[in-house]
Amino acid sequence: MNFGQQMLFFFSAIGAFNGLLLGVYLLFFKKKKSLPDFFLGLILLTLSIRVGITVCIYFYPDWPRIIPNLGLSALFFTGPALYYYIRSSFLKEQFDVKSAVKSFGVLILILCGVGILHFIFPNVWNRYFATFIYGIWTIFIFLSIYDYYILSEKYAKSNQFILPVLVSNAIIFLSYQLLSTGWIQVYCAGGSLVFSFVLYANFLVLFNKKYQAKVAKEETKYSNKKISDLQADNFVSKLEKLMNAEELYKNPNLKLIDLALKMNMSAHQLSQLLNDNLGKSFSTYINEYRINEACEKIENGSYLKIEEIGYEVGFNSKSTFFSTFRKIKNTTPLLYKQSQTVSEPRFQSSNL
Template sequence: MNLRQDILFFFSGLGVFNGLLLAAYFLFFKKVRTFTGFLLGLLLLCLSVRVGKSVFLVFKPDLAKIYLQIGLSACFFIGPTLYYLIKSIQEHIVAVPNYWKRNFLLHLVIIVSVGTLFTYEKHPELWGPYFIRIIYFQWFLYTVAAGVKMKEVFVKLFNKQEKLNLPEQFQLLLFTGNIIIFTSYFLSLLNIQQGFYVSGPLSFTFILYISILFLLKKEKMDTYIFTMQDRYANKKIGDEQANTLVQKLEQLLQEQKLYKDPNLKLNDLSKKINISGHQLSQLLNDNLGKSFSTYINEYRINEACKMIIEQPNLTLEAIGYEVGFNSKSTFYTTFKKIRLTTPMAYKEKAENIL
């Protein structure tokens, strides 16, 4: 290797090494472990393995096929992990939903089964033209899903009416970094320019160090995202206490209609019933099987349905804003998700009944 290649290899390899160290920290050595921290560690691990494969392949073209297969297999988990990490940060997930576990298990079964039956060593003709494209397409789909999940963050970013909070900034950093790395590999896959394949590892190194600096400078990140805020957070709330809290919560929302506040946060509501944000998240997950956003949005949609019937002169957009949504599109999307129909169809049906 010449001097230029030595420098590229050094910086690319350094990013992979530090990525693995950081992944190990979040997965195994962090004193207070959370599901969000675990997902971040898993994402760093998958990216480090995938990027590591690229580094060694570029500077050691005769790399054994098993290492290529391991790198691509890790790539199969980048998209799902990114999506669930974004979702976990937004919805303050404490207890891991069962369908998340089933989805990860399904991905594991698929990649292990395919990798065992059709190894890269014996079936390079399948991995090159087909499997790689399937893996990248799956990565792309999950990236799009993560982008849709972050719609409110983008709206807030481009409107510039209020600053992004720490969790939103971190989501944006994760998503942007993923886009840059994915684009580098995708352009290389299309043979647009071979240099893009090398830019993937370099991008990862650059983004990793920005992330580390971001975490070091933002002391509150640990409180917002990676740790439980009180010593009771890891303990399951007793059934009797849970029932009392649920009743108190429902009474509070029905009487004060707090869900109409578009800026209502988990911690804002938890303070009203004298528990921590993590305890409220745990209460909703364990006892109602819902995330905070789903729970609040159900109240908003129920109120919207009531207003559609009782105040037919109001526009649907006005009703959406009145019940607590920040945008017309979010109102329509959430309404259809919960009621399995559009606001307009619901209004027409209500008018026909009346």
């Protein structure tokens, strides 16, 4: 194989290999195993076997003819596994295990019966075997979509992974169907690349959902755990010392998470501290420091222009500085400066 073929082989095979490992794990090694896990593992295992054999046959065409037929035999169970994965995910305890076992038993008998034909009518078997397998897969894909539509309306709360698994199987099914019919002229391993792409896309979706669920759980955990008064006083004291010592408020891009990292606490805890114990939002807390600093500069007769003082204390625009100043001090920076220049002579004359 040249370098291009080696890269195609690598990207086609890596999805099959990882899918095979995940399927074996779900089927045999997962500790807390459920029926949906079993059927999902069966889906991954059968697809991975089919994809892996497809890749090998494409790059090593001299393999015996029986090898690709073994891949098709594995694919024979993909559709039924998807169908029962959806049903078991929705029905849970109501799922009829005995019915599923009987169905798989019948399917195994059918496959064995069809396999015997290979020894009696090899030419006919080779010609129609793939059509038979894809026909069964087609039937169960449509049954799965229909069951998902019916059961999703009846059972609102269900496994959040059902739809991604169904959509992924439908995509892989369509890619193999289009390739097998010749409507799309792509090399045989194209379906394998689709499988690899879909597998890793699902990893990203599922891990993202798990991460979001974990974040939501953490937020709920902290929201139910109120900071004690003594601990809050220590946090507030530490926060004030940090703000005065490092003048963090002068950073116009300061965010809640940045300040939380400085405090060695989570952003949710810091937000809870500001809201519950100080009665202020993060932006209000920071802007008060900025406005107080601006007032000190105005009172001390700073040579800077009004808008320059705003930039100096941490505001990133003149309009934001003016509106925040008015909100906190109930006056404008210019009027505040005029009030300081008017009151200063009176103070001096009263001391004469």
